[in-house]
Amino acid sequence: MEKAVVLLCGGSGSRFGANKLLVKLDGKEVFLHSLEKFSQVVNQENIVVVLSESEESTFLDLLKENQFDKVKIAKGGQERYHSVLNGLSQCPSNALVAVHDAARPYISSNLIKETFESAFKHGGAILCKKVSDTIKIKGEQGIKTLKRDTLTAAETPQIFYCNDLKEAINYVIDNDLSVTDDAHAMEYVNKSYYMHVHEGNNKKITYSSDLD
Secondary structure: OOEEEEEEEEHHHHHHOOOOOHHEEOOEEEEHHHHHHHHHHOOOOHEEEEEEEEHHHHHHHHHHHHOOOOOOOEEEOOOHEEEEEEEOOOOOOOEEEEEEEEEOOOOOHHHHHHHHHHHHHHHHEEEEEEEEOOOOEEOOOOEEEOHHHHHHHEEEEEEEHHHHHHHHHHHHHHOOOOOOHHHHHHHOOOOOOOOEEEEOOOOOOOOHHHHH
């Protein structure tokens, strides 16, 4: 299978208080951790790093310093799905593309490989984790507790064929729909996928305490 990656590095980091992707974690910037792991699975030439225009030069310098000068660069968009679409435009059309939030630096190369294998087998796959907390929703008729064993938390990478994901995102844009992740867009065009459940550490850096 041909593999590619769209690594999203364009977040504002407003809840963190700074650009969390440029903060040092174990001696290197946060975004470099996931980039290194993906480069063990995917050739640099098929990795697209999506950057906000305001900080592009900073990221480019770090990429060069860390021998990632062969990766491609795409500009971030107004919404997350615009950024993904910009990244997909530089990926091979027939490739399985992993979309990953660079704010998840703890991903392992083995987990990346396993998720690619699931995507190849099922036509698409997303990384998930079983929900351990009790989830409650508050509505007009009061508070309701959801059945925990039916719930999973969606993470990244989310891996789909390039052309399929492009079709889904364009459908979302054309119909002015709201989506929270790439799999959500695929659901709108009735594309099925596999939920690859894991028990490892793939937490997202949102607050400074997440680096502890």
